[in-house]
Amino acid sequence: MNILNYTDKHEDFRKRLRSFLAEEITPNVDQWEKDHIVPKSAWQKMGKAGFLCTSVLPEYGGIGGDFLYSVIVAEEFSHTLHSGLAASLHSDVVVPYIESFASEELKKKYLPGCVSGDIVTAIAMTEPDAGSDVAGMKTTAVEEGDEIILNGSKTFISNGVICDLLIIAAKDPSIENKHQAVSLYLVDSGTPGFKCGRQLEKMGWHSQDTAELFFTDCRIPKTNCLGEKGSGFLLLMQKLQQERLVCTLGAVFAAERIMEFAVDYCKNTVVNGKPLIRSQAVQFALVEMSAEVKLGRTFMEKLCADHVEKKNIVIETSMAKYWTTDMVNGIADRCMDICGEYATLETSPLVRAKRDVRVMSIFAGTNEVMKGIAAKFMGM
Numbered sequence: 001m002n003i004l005n006y007t008d009k010h011e012d013f014r015k016r017l018r019s020f021l022a023e024e025i026t027p028n029v030d031q032w033e034k035d036h037i038v039p040k041s042a043w044q045k046m047g048k049a050g051f052l053c054t055s056v057l058p059e060y061g062g063i064g065g066d067f068l069y070s071v072i073v074a075e076e077f078s079h080t081l082h083s084g085l086a087a088s089l090h091s092d093v094v095v096p097y098i099e100s101f102a103s104e105e106l107k108k109k110y111l112p113g114c115v116s117g118d119i120v121t122a123i124a125m126t127e128p129d130a131g132s133d134v135a136g137m138k139t140t141a142v143e144e145g146d147e148i149i150l151n152g153s154k155t156f157i158s159n160g161v162i163c164d165l166l167i168i169a170a171k172d173p174s175i176e177n178k179h180q181a182v183s184l185y186l187v188d189s190g191t192p193g194f195k196c197g198r199q200l201e202k203m204g205w206h207s208q209d210t211a212e213l214f215f216t217d218c219r220i221p222k223t224n225c226l227g228e229k230g231s232g233f234l235l236l237m238q239k240l241q242q243e244r245l246v247c248t249l250g251a252v253f254a255a256e257r258i259m260e261f262a263v264d265y266c267k268n269t270v271v272n273g274k275p276l277i278r279s280q281a282v283q284f285a286l287v288e289m290s291a292e293v294k295l296g297r298t299f300m301e302k303l304c305a306d307h308v309e310k311k312n313i314v315i316e317t318s319m320a321k322y323w324t325t326d327m328v329n330g331i332a333d334r335c336m337d338i339c340g341e342y343a344t345l346e347t348s349p350l351v352r353a354k355r356d357v358r359v360m361s362i363f364a365g366t367n368e369v370m371k372g373i374a375a376k377f378m379g380m
Contacts, residue, residue, distance in 0.1 A: 003067060005303040013054075013065075014072045015174060015248070020049050021080055022354055029082040032207035033352070036199065038084040039163055040120065046087060047117025056099060060111035067092075067242075067308050069250060078253035082348055083356050084207025088197055088250065089158055094121040094242050097184065101226040101235055106186060114179050122163035124154035124213055125236070132235060134169060134182065139215065141170035141183055143222065148185060150193070150218040152268045156363075160211025164189050168215070169232055182232035186224040193218030204355030240365070244321040245307055246302075247364045251324035251357070252296045255331050258353050259293055261337040262286065265342070282338055289331050296324045318374040322367035325360035331359050 006014075024045050032038050044053050044311030056062025068094045077087060086164055095114050098107060098121075127137050139152025150170055157163075166187045175181035197212035216227035220304070227235050263286060268276035276282055299320055305311050332354045336343040343350040361367045 003298070003305055004106045006068060008074075010068055010072060011355045014067060014076060016049070016074050016196065017051055017077075017166050018071065020046075020051065021076055025077075025085065026080045029080055029084070029207065031353065032140050033086050033129070034206075036206055037209045038207055042085055043090075043117040043162075045117070045273075046085070049113060052117055053095050053111070053115045055091070056111050057230060060107055061112070061115040066071070067304060071304055072148075074249040077251050078250075078257050081257065081352065082207055082248075082356065085303035086158055086208055088246050090121050093239070093247050094123045094167060096239055097235065098186070099122070101240075104223070105268070113164070118163070119164045120159055120162050121159050121167070122159035124157050124160075124166055124168045125156060126156045128153065128155050134233065136178065137169060137171060137182070139168070139170040140173050141185060143174065144219075146222050147219045148222055148224070150185070150187070150215040150220065152215050153197075154213040154215075156210055157213050158208060158210050159266060160213055161196055166194075166213070167226070168235065170193070171232075172230070173240075179233045180230045182236075183229050183267045184235055185220060185225040185304055186226065186234040187215075187218065188221055191218055191220060198344060199246065204358055206352075206355075241317050242307065242327075243364050244317040244370070245303055246305065248296075248300050248317065248320040248324045249374060251328040251360050252293070252300045254353065254357050254360075255296060255324070255328040256358075258328070258331055258335055258350065259286075259289060261349050261353075262289075262338060263367065264345070265339050269339075269342075276338075278360070278364065285334060285338060289334060292327050292331065296320075296327055301325065315374050315377045318370040318377075320360070321364065322370040325357075326367060328357045329361060 025042065025313060043344065049062065050074060053062050054065040054073070057064045070088065098110055110119060125134055127139060129138065139150065139154065142149045144367055150168065152170065168185050168187055169182055170185065171178065171181035172183065179265055193216050195214045197214055200210045200212065202210055228350050266286065267275055267281055269276045303316055332350065334352050336354060339350060342348055345351065
């Protein structure tokens with residue numbers, strides 16, 4: 001019995017996406033990794049082909065698809081062996097805030113561009129002194145007439161260099177309750193007072209641009225607020241279930257790709273006159289890791305099915321985020337041990353994979369935070 005029931009439309013979408021990625025994305029990945037950025041033209045090609053923001057309704061340019069389209073995009077992208085064109089971040093983490101909480105005027109203004117790839121989005125929560133503690137941020141949003149004045153800085157912002165539209169979390173300093181002080185605002189990249197700082201050099205995700213952002217008396221219309229003023233923390237909590245599920249997808253699919261490489265390598269590498277895969281120790285290791293990946297895939301698919309049915313799975317997605325990202329890190333390490341010296345060469349896909357998966361247990365809320373959230377909702 002299949003957990004996820006893909007329709008013919010889903011499978012047609014997958015075939016078209018797979019062909020597109022093979023022609024337009026995979027051949028360019030190595031260059032993008034060297035350049036440390038994906039060109040805007042690649043995003044636009046993705047959008048024009050209909051592979052961005054698949055949940056957006058037709059009246060705003062999308063196809064109005066369910067979450068299974070997002071699962072397909074994440075899975076097929078994993079075969080490109082890179083994390084630079086962060087389609088899932090744009091389509092499934094950032095844009096849903098606009099879909100759910102923006103005014104009709106803002107939806108009409110921005111969503112078509114998000115779908116077409118002409119507008120690349122980012123979300124700015126993390127600050128130098130506030131990571132997982134969102135309510136501890138220092139960036140301020142002060143009302144003055146019909147405008148909001150933003151002051152502060154953000155860091156580790158994915159898509160920070162190429163983003164055209166930013167969702168920023170900022171607080172009203174006049175409100176004492178730190179949770180009720182936070183609001184979310186839309187900021188266009190060309191807004192005076194909004195400056196992109198240096199691009200950060202990271203351990204992994206080399207083709208994905210991550211930057212510092214600075215706001216100095218940056219004025220935006222009050223109407224750029226998402227939802228009600230002071231609701232920012234609640235809005236973030238509403239969307240974190242999907243964000244954690246997206247992280248789980250990335251971890252499971254990355255683990256599958258790593259295992260595919262390791263099994264193939266062991267089949268085709270001869271040691272002491274026989275294929276490495278004939279070693280019982282190697283067989284046992286591969287079987288153990290394969291079991292972990294299958295467990296992760298089953299858990300992930302069940303959560304995707306529940307999410308499509310709009311069930312509350314905050315506890316389960318928190319568990320899945322920490323377990324699968326720990327799992328993929330362990331598998332990357334163990335596969336490098338099995339494959340030996342070759343696995344340490346830059347020509348080995350395991351090198352990029354190891355660099356890229358390491359951060360998964362840190363971003364979108366550290367795994368320790370995930371355990372704390374699960375414990376809290378379990379009444380511990």
